[in-house]
Amino acid sequence: MEVYVRSGDSLWFYSQLFNVPLELIIQSNPTVSPSQLKIGQPIQIPGYVTENYRVRPNDTLWKVAANNQITVDAIVRTNAGIQPNNLQVGQIILLPMRVQNIVVTAPSNYTYEKMVRDINRLVHIYPFIKKNNIGSSVLGKDLIELQIGIGNKQVHMNGSFHANEWITTPVIMRFINQYALSLTNHQAIRGLYMMPYFMQTLLSAVPMVNPDGVDLVISGAQAAVAYQEEVLAINNNNPDFSNWKANIRGVDLNNQYPANWEIEAERKPSTPEPRDFPGYAPLTEPEAVAMAELTGNRDFRRMNAFHTQGEVIYWGYEGLEPAEAETIVNEYARVSGYRPVRFIDSYAGFKDWFIQVYRRPGYTVELGTGINPLPITQFNEIYEETLGIMLANLYM
Numbered sequence: 001m002e003v004y005v006r007s008g009d010s011l012w013f014y015s016q017l018f019n020v021p022l023e024l025i026i027q028s029n030p031t032v033s034p035s036q037l038k039i040g041q042p043i044q045i046p047g048y049v050t051e052n053y054r055v056r057p058n059d060t061l062w063k064v065a066a067n068n069q070i071t072v073d074a075i076v077r078t079n080a081g082i083q084p085n086n087l088q089v090g091q092i093i094l095l096p097m098r099v100q101n102i103v104v105t106a107p108s109n110y111t112y113e114k115m116v117r118d119i120n121r122l123v124h125i126y127p128f129i130k131k132n133n134i135g136s137s138v139l140g141k142d143l144i145e146l147q148i149g150i151g152n153k154q155v156h157m158n159g160s161f162h163a164n165e166w167i168t169t170p171v172i173m174r175f176i177n178q179y180a181l182s183l184t185n186h187q188a189i190r191g192l193y194m195m196p197y198f199m200q201t202l203l204s205a206v207p208m209v210n211p212d213g214v215d216l217v218i219s220g221a222q223a224a225v226a227y228q229e230e231v232l233a234i235n236n237n238n239p240d241f242s243n244w245k246a247n248i249r250g251v252d253l254n255n256q257y258p259a260n261w262e263i264e265a266e267r268k269p270s271t272p273e274p275r276d277f278p279g280y281a282p283l284t285e286p287e288a289v290a291m292a293e294l295t296g297n298r299d300f301r302r303m304n305a306f307h308t309q310g311e312v313i314y315w316g317y318e319g320l321e322p323a324e325a326e327t328i329v330n331e332y333a334r335v336s337g338y339r340p341v342r343f344i345d346s347y348a349g350f351k352d353w354f355i356q357v358y359r360r361p362g363y364t365v366e367l368g369t370g371i372n373p374l375p376i377t378q379f380n381e382i383y384e385e386t387l388g389i390m391l392a393n394l395y396m
Contacts, residue, residue: 001048001096003077005041010034017073018045018096020184021195027128027150040080044127047184050078050094055087068095099125100185104177107170108376109218112141112211118173119144119207126180134206135290138248139225141211143290146176151200155393156303158206158291161254161350162245162275163213164373168306171367171383172207175390179203190391197394204298209287212248217241217373224248234272242373245275247285252276254305256288257353259317264348278348291350295358302328302361303354304393306386308374310366313389316342317355317362325361328396335388338365365389 003014011034015022026034028044037043053064061084065072076082078096087093103125104118123131130147137143159168181187182194208214215223216231220239224231227248234250235241246252250272255264261282269277283289295303313336315321315329329340346352354362368374368382 001045001050001078002042003045003074003096004080005037005039005043006077007039009037009077011037011043014043014045014077017071017077018048018098019186020045020047023150023195023199024128024183028126045096046126046128047099047181048096049099049125051097053093053095055089055091055093057089059087059089061085061087064093064095068097070096098185099181102174102177102181104170104173107167107174107379110166110170110173111215111218112208115169115173115208115211116142116144118177119146122146122173122177122180126184128183129176129180134294135286137210137212137287138285139212139227143206143209143211143287145294146205146207147202148176148179148205149198149200149202149394151198151202153200154202154204154298154300156204156206156295156298156300157306157390157393158209158303158350159306160208160210160214161305162252162307162372163210163217163247164242164245165306165308166208166214166217167308167374167376167379167382168367169207169214170379171306171386172205172390174383175387176205176207178387190387192391192395194394201394203394204294204300206291206294209291210247210253213244213246216248217244230272235274241274243274245372246273246277247287249285250274250277251279251285253285253288254307254350255279255348256282256285257292257348257350258282259349259352259356260347264346282348288350292353295354300354300358300360302363302393303351304363304365304389305350307364307366308372309368309370311336311338311369311385312341312366313338314341314344314351314364314366315361317352320359321355321361322359328361328392329363331392331396332363332365332389335392336385338385338389
């Protein structure tokens, strides 16, 4: 929500007026110099939206404010040029309204389009959430990273490396929404107030690594656009793509990394398939490359890749994981009920590569139980299990 600077205003004043932490207002206005505000300058206030109000007979600004449980000062600063003592019947004014509920509320059939719509709404309400384009999919969809927090400790999570595991995306999106909501409303999540973690941790999230594949699973062959014939041929002309894990070219993105990639190449399919084909070489697919480049451009202390299913947490790779990785995974297990598994006969995954290259803790977290794609009826249960892991990622 925008407000407009009046004489004597400061960002601290807005923090008190709207009961929003000052640091969130500062981070929501990265181009604004807090000590050099200019009269009439727009300032973003996170956690608020505006509603239209049509002035009625006998209305005064004080009466409108009292009836809507807001202050006159808040209304004045939300309406540039308003004349408080000269309201006109029928005049439309904007009322600043605090957002008190989550907006990511429809996890079913969570396509790329739905994710982008939710991201844009979140960034609009909470402009301290930073949206970055880290690359493009085969079909040209933007691969989006969200950042929240300002601390030196950088941590990362991602979802939907595998197309039919798309339920991981709304799990991440719901958490980002709940995190931002708790910050602007001074609410605790499981007894934890989030502002200290915003100050000490920079959270990076790529909610949907494989948007082309997700849309294919949910919407069918028409979502493949120019690749429609190819995906149907790979899928044996079966219009049901629910078993599809790969990207739109039939490459398994979580078998694309140079961490014993050759072992996977020898024992997995040698041509494009709905699942498991590691490509003709490591890092051939733009989605896998984008994730590798993102990691190289950041300083992630740890990473979590969310997959489905099994309620297990894979945390080791060739003994290269640091000692702290076990402490962290034990906390993840405590707060989620998931079972830690150190080693598995699998290579070339993003987690494997992260541990191998950076010697830092990396985790593949398998959410829920059943057959992929997991039924959306499991969403609330999965979210509550995963919430503990996502919070631990901030505080550990």
